[in-house]
Amino acid sequence: MMGTDRHAFVVVANRLPVDRIDGAWEASPGGLVSAVAPVVREQAGAWVGWANTHDDSLEPFDFDGMSLVPVSLSHDEHQQYYEGFCNATLWPLHHDLIVAPQYHRSWWRAYREVNARFAQAAVEAAETGATVWVHDYHLQLVPAMIRAQRPDIRIGYFCHIPFPPVEQMAQLPWRDEILRGLLGADVIGLQREADAAKARQAMQKVLGMDPEELRGRVGSYPISIDVDEIRAAAESPAVQEMARCFRRDLGDPATLMIGVDRLDYSKGILHRLWSFEELIDDGRLDARGTCLAQIAVPSREGVRAYQDLRDEVEHTVGRINGRFSTLGRDVIHYSHHSYSTEEAVALYLAADVLLVTSLRDGMNLVAKEFATARRGRGGALVLSEFAGAAEELDQAIVVNPHDRAALKAAIHHATMLSEDEARRRMDAMADTVAAFDVRRWAQAFLHDLRDPASAAALSPSDW
Numbered sequence: 001m002m003g004t005d006r007h008a009f010v011v012v013a014n015r016l017p018v019d020r021i022d023g024a025w026e027a028s029p030g031g032l033v034s035a036v037a038p039v040v041r042e043q044a045g046a047w048v049g050w051a052n053t054h055d056d057s058l059e060p061f062d063f064d065g066m067s068l069v070p071v072s073l074s075h076d077e078h079q080q081y082y083e084g085f086c087n088a089t090l091w092p093l094h095h096d097l098i099v100a101p102q103y104h105r106s107w108w109r110a111y112r113e114v115n116a117r118f119a120q121a122a123v124e125a126a127e128t129g130a131t132v133w134v135h136d137y138h139l140q141l142v143p144a145m146i147r148a149q150r151p152d153i154r155i156g157y158f159c160h161i162p163f164p165p166v167e168q169m170a171q172l173p174w175r176d177e178i179l180r181g182l183l184g185a186d187v188i189g190l191q192r193e194a195d196a197a198k199a200r201q202a203m204q205k206v207l208g209m210d211p212e213e214l215r216g217r218v219g220s221y222p223i224s225i226d227v228d229e230i231r232a233a234a235e236s237p238a239v240q241e242m243a244r245c246f247r248r249d250l251g252d253p254a255t256l257m258i259g260v261d262r263l264d265y266s267k268g269i270l271h272r273l274w275s276f277e278e279l280i281d282d283g284r285l286d287a288r289g290t291c292l293a294q295i296a297v298p299s300r301e302g303v304r305a306y307q308d309l310r311d312e313v314e315h316t317v318g319r320i321n322g323r324f325s326t327l328g329r330d331v332i333h334y335s336h337h338s339y340s341t342e343e344a345v346a347l348y349l350a351a352d353v354l355l356v357t358s359l360r361d362g363m364n365l366v367a368k369e370f371a372t373a374r375r376g377r378g379g380a381l382v383l384s385e386f387a388g389a390a391e392e393l394d395q396a397i398v399v400n401p402h403d404r405a406a407l408k409a410a411i412h413h414a415t416m417l418s419e420d421e422a423r424r425r426m427d428a429m430a431d432t433v434a435a436f437d438v439r440r441w442a443q444a445f446l447h448d449l450r451d452p453a454s455a456a457a458l459s460p461s462d463w
C-alpha cells in the first residue's frame with residue numbers, strides 16, 4: 001500500500017496496534033486494540049502510530065485488514081517527547097502529582113513537533129469528510145492541528161487517563177495550548193463524568209469558554225474490555241490447566257492473592273505490599289497459608305521515577321520474603337515480566353483475591369477482566385476508590401489505599417467472604433462489565449461523534 005491512500009476512518013494513537021517480534025509484525029494485546037481494530041477493519045480504515053522502533057524508513061503497510069501508517073521518532077524525540085513530556089510531565093500531572101511533574105521547554109518543543117508529525121500523517125491518510133479518532137495524552141495538540149488544515153474532517157478525541165483538577169492543570173506552562181489543542185475535536189471523551197467535569201472546568205477557567213457550549217462536546221465514555229475474549233480464555237481447558245499449575249507451583253496456598261499491574265507509581269503497589277506485611281505482623285494473615293503473586297509489567301524503564309519505584313518495590317519484596325518465607329516457599333512471588341492474555345486469565349482463575357490499590361487510575365481494566373473471568377467462580381476484588389472502575393464495580397471491596405488501616409481491613413475482609421457472598425458479588429460485577437463491553441464503548445463514542453446533537457441528550461447511563 002502507498003502512503004497516498006485515503007481512508008474514511010483513521011485512528012491516531014501513540015502506538016501502532018502491532019509489535020515486531022523476530023522480524024515479523026504481530027497484533028499487540030490490549031483493550032484499545034481489541035476495541036478499535038474491528039472498527040478500523042470494517043471501514044477499511046487506517047491507524048497512524050509509532051512502530052516502537054527508531055527505523056525511520058518504514059513505509060505504510062497493510063496488517064489484518066488495516067492500513068498501518070508508521071510515524072517515526074528519533075532517539076532524542078523518544079526521550080524528550082515520550083519519556084519526557086508524556087511520561088515525566090503529563091502522566092504525573094494527570095495522576096494527582098504522585099511524583100512531581102517536570103516542566104522543560106525542550107520537552108514541550110519535542111511534544112509539539114511530534115504532534116505535528118502525527119497530525120500531518122492523519123491529514124494525508126484521511127479522505128474528504130473522513131472521521132479521525134485521536135487517542136490519549138500523547139497527542140493532545142493533534143485535534144487542533146488537523147482542524148487547522150482540514151475543516152471537512154470529523155475529529156474525536158478520547159483521553160484514557162484521568163483529567164487533573166484545574167488547580168493542578170494550571171501548573172502546566174502550556175495549559176492554554178493543550179486545552180486549545182483538545183478543542184479542535186468535535187467530541188472530547190473522558191473515562192468518568194468527574195473527569196469530563198474537570199476538563200470542562202479547565203476550559204472554562206483557563207480559556208473563558210461558555211459552559212453551555214462545552215456540555216454537548218465533552219462527555220464521559222468509560223472504557224471496557226473484550227468480554228468475549230476473556231470469557232473464551234476462562235473456558236479454555238488449556239488455560240484452566242495453566243491455572244492449576246500456577247497454584248500448585250505457588251505451593252498450593254490456602255489463600256492466593258494476586259496483583260497484576262504495569263510497574264507504575266500510580267498503581268499503589270507499595271501500599272499493598274506494606275499492608276500485606278503488616279497483616280502478617282498483626283497475625284491477621286498466616287504467612288504459611290498465604291501467597292501474594294505480584295506481576296509487575298516492565299514500563300517506561302528510561303524514566304527515573306519508574307527506575308526508583310522498581311528499586312523500592314524489589315527492596316520491599318525482598319524484605320518481606322526475608323522475614324516470612326520459608327525454604328522453598330516464598331510469601332511473595334514477584335515477577336517483572338509481561339504476560340499474555342491467557343497467562344493473565346489463568347492467574348485470575350488460580351487466585352482467590354485480586355488487589356487493585358491504585359492511587360489514581362483512569363479505569364483499571366484488570367479489575368474488569370478479573371470479574372469477567374471469575375463469573376460463577378467467586379473470589380474477591382479489593383478495589384481502590386481512585387480507580388475509574390470503582391464507579392461501576394460497586395460490589396467490590398472498595399477502599400482508600402492511602403488509609404493503611406482501611407486497606408488492611410479490606411484485604412482481610414476479602415479473605416473472609418463467604419462463598420455465597422463472594423459469588424453473588426463477583427457475578428454482579430461480571431454482569432455489569434458484560435453490559436458495557438469495549439465494543440459498546442467504541443460504538444457509543446462513534447455514535448456521538450457522528451451526531452453530536454443527540455450526544456448532548458445522552459448520558460452514559462443511557463447507553
Ligand code: G6P
Nearest residue numbers: 014015136137160161262299300
Ligand atoms: C496507559 C495509557 C496508554 C499506554 C499504556 C502503556 O494505559 O493510557 O496510552 O499505551 O498506559 O504505556 P506505554 O507508555 O507503554 O505506552
